[in-house]
Amino acid sequence: MDTEKIAASARKRYNHQISNELLQEKYTNLLTVAHQGGMWNITPQLLGFLAQSPTKRVLCDIYNIPVEVDCPQFLEFASTHYDSIMNQWHDEYKKLSRQR
């Protein structure tokens, strides 16, 4: 067995894994936004909750500070932002996968 080849493959896998982790962190950070006086992680769960809320509600932001938000307004902003970031993430992930 060619140990040099194994070592080289292992390094490539390591580099790819690290790159993927950094990509995940980069885009997760971009999904953290400020809106209506609070800081939020835009997640599918948050979007689903907002979609069910027709008026204003008090939500705890990422710092556990209760913030009254206009849910329809927040939903419009959050879903647009989420789609934009996730599309960028998807595109960059595909590029990274091709490099491997």
Add this chain to the structure above:
Amino acid sequence: MKRGVVLFAHNNDTTNYYEMAKYTASRVNRFLDLPVTVITDSDSGKIDHPFDSQIIISPDRLNFRKKDSWINRGRYQVGELSPYDETLVLDTDYLINGNTLLQAWDMPSDFVCFRHCKYLLDDTPAECLGIYQLPIMWATVFRFRKTPRTRQIFHMIKMVQENYNHYSNIYQFQQYTYRNDYALTIALRTVAGQLENVADYFPHRLWHIPPQAKITRIGDTSYEVSKDAHRIHISDVDVHVMNKNNYMELTV
């Protein structure tokens, strides 16, 4: 509400922080669209400068790191010297590649800094302060508004600087080199009654390029980071380049 960026640039025998500041300022102008003020000294500063404003001070030169002069004392003065209502203070080796930092203006706290960090291609665990292993608050990037609380924070940083031996004895860390990160950590905790206020922290991690790694430009905001046999690519993210010579290579 006037907003802007402040950089400190005091050259020593080995590093031209003023040139680094010029490059950092150009990226701030470009990606954050913010004015930049440089706080420097008469030896480092230039009459004909590219900054929005330049403040000349007489720095405290009595700090050393690995036998080199490290002129990093006096940062507490930014609370008074900054010409802005809201100020983002950056290290001159903080490489900006996007507008993520603009998020700082919308954060509710009057003082925000990084608490968590990551060393790329390095498994170095997060640094802790002294015998009590307090998590370090990073002075690399912080944003403040001029409020009574932030005045207390800067006053506390000044107190730590002026009594560094005393605080190094209390917290049991090495006292040879003054570090702004240590002073900021102690000041924030003291002002908060030895508690942590999570709203004072950026929600994401500060990315460091460690001194043993090398960052090479591939595109305008894309880089290869390499260390030993490992190579990764990063793009459109801000990073703190700890190797000053490496940072100077990027400015070319």
